[in-house]
Structure formats: structure tokens, C-alpha cells
Amino acid sequence: MSIALVLLTLLFPPRPVFSAALPSTVAHLSPRTVSFVSAPLVPKRLPRRLPVYTVTATIYEADPRQTDSEPFITADNSRIPRRHSSKLRWMALSRDLLKPWGGKFAFGDSVRVTGISARLDGTYIIHDTMNRRHRHCMDILAAKWEHLDEMWKNVKITKVEPQWHAS
Template identity: 50%
Template sequence: MIRYKILAAVFSVIVAVAEEFSLLKLEPASSNIESEEKWLAIPEPPRATPIPLPTLKVSASVYHPEPHQTDSTPFITADGSRINRRDPGKHRWLAVSRNLHARWGGDLEFGDSLWVSGISDDLDGLYIVRDVMNRRFRNQVDILVGRKDKVMGFWKNVGIAKFEQPTQRSAAVAVTN
């Protein structure tokens, strides 16, 4: 909240200084033409058209970081990330079945962001791939939640799409056009 107040104060000072300097401009006395204020036109950046991402239909379930649902190290994921013991669901991490992971011939890797849709308003959204599932599962994702979340279920026809973030170079090109 204090950041907004500071930002508003700085903006007010800039506006006051700009108005002060515009009043100090001297126009030649011989000019009879009324002066018009000219504002600098700032072009609106081009709107990025959403790129349809290829969506894969999978099944989805939830898992808790417990030894009988994971391996002997339930608070360490397959990529070495450590799970918060108090609130595992805050990470927004998921495990993918091995056939989806690049190590076993799939397209997903650890650290990839996936957009998950088709479960519920609370569980749909952006997740990061941090774990893999047991080899008996195929075409499935497992969402990490905590016992306190009280979420259980199995969902079919859940859509996942790899979420590509724009690179710095492409963002700079979009601004200059």
C-alpha cells in the first residue's frame, strides 16, 4: 500500500514540475496565433494475439507428500526440489506420468510450466513439473496438495498445455513496433 502512495506522490511532483515549466515558456510577442497544447501521443503497444497451445488430454489426481504415496523421501521431488512441510499445496507443483516426461520419450521436462484446465476453479491454473509418477501410470498428472487442503478426486479429460513464456528479445521487439 505504501508503494502506491509513494508512486502517487512522485507522479504528483512530476506533473507539478511539468506544469511549472510549461508556464515558463516565452512566446514571441509578434505571434498572434493562439498556442495549442500538444500532447505527446504514446502509441498503444500491439496486442499479442493468443497463440493456441497444443492441448493434451490426460487424467488427473492429487497426491500428498507421504511415504505410502511417494517414495522413501516424500518431501524431495524427483528433480531435487524440497516441498514445504506445512503447506505443500502452495507450490503449485505436479508430477507427470513417465510417458509424458522427456527422459522417457515425452515432451515435458522438469521446470516446465503447464496450464491445467478441466478440474475445478480452485485446481485449474498454472503448475510446474517437479516430479514423475510410478511407471504403472500413463497419460496422467498428479497435483501436489497437503492434507489440510482436503482435496481428493480423480478427473478424466483434463487438458494440459505447455505454457511458453515470451523471451526478453521477443518482448523488446513487440514494444518497439
């Protein structure tokens, strides 16, 4: 034996192992079948249904004739990039739909838009507001070169709830 092993044995002596026999009642049990009882089904919570608003949709450009004297600054102080397009997915809502004037939407909310066209339907972010004369309207930000001078009625919008992800 090596010296290290002798020292370890002296410092940490092995513990005796007790082997206990099973009690006679346990030793004579025969195996039995086990049936699994299914737990009662818990009803799944249905997703909360968010209100849908019907609005008239139009297109606006960052132009002083269509906005105010600072066309590249929105109502929430975001800056519109100079080479923007409708792919940016920014929108303006009429004041009756915005929270500062008693509505349900706030600046920065994501809104799902359906009923315009396959190209323009999707999720937009609210960054601007429209003139006070408009009611139940929305404007999609587009560039001059896109030539999207149209108006759509019966467009459906609904707020998109934020999706939380673990980081």
C-alpha cells in the same frame, strides 16, 4: 569590452555567414497536395498453437505411502516445504509425458491445466514424476489437511511458453 571577450574573439574569430539565394526554379514552385499511399498490410503472425494433452488428474500428498522413502524430495531434487498446500502449484506427470522417457514435457516446465475446478485450474510447474504404471496422468501436490481425494478425467494440459521480459 572585457579582456576575456577580446581574447576569445582573437582566438576564435567569428566565421562569415553566407546567405545564398534560392535558385529561381525553387523560388517559383507552388505548393501541391501530397497523397499518402497506404503501405500494404503485412499479415500478423498468428500465435503458435501448442499441443493440448488430455489426462486424468489426481491429488498426491508428500507421504511415504504415496511417494517413496523421501517424500519431501521430488524427482528433480526440489525440496517440498513442510507447510505446503495446493497453492504451491507443483505437479507430477506420468513418465510417458516427460522428456527422459520420450514425452514432450521437461522438469521445470510450466503447464496450463484446465478442466479440474475453478480453484485448481491454472499454471503448474513440473517437479515430479509418477509411478511407471501410470499413463497420461498428472498429480497435483496438496497437503493432508486439504482433504482433496478426488480424480478428474478429461483434464486438458498444455505447455506454457516462457515470456521473456527485459530487465
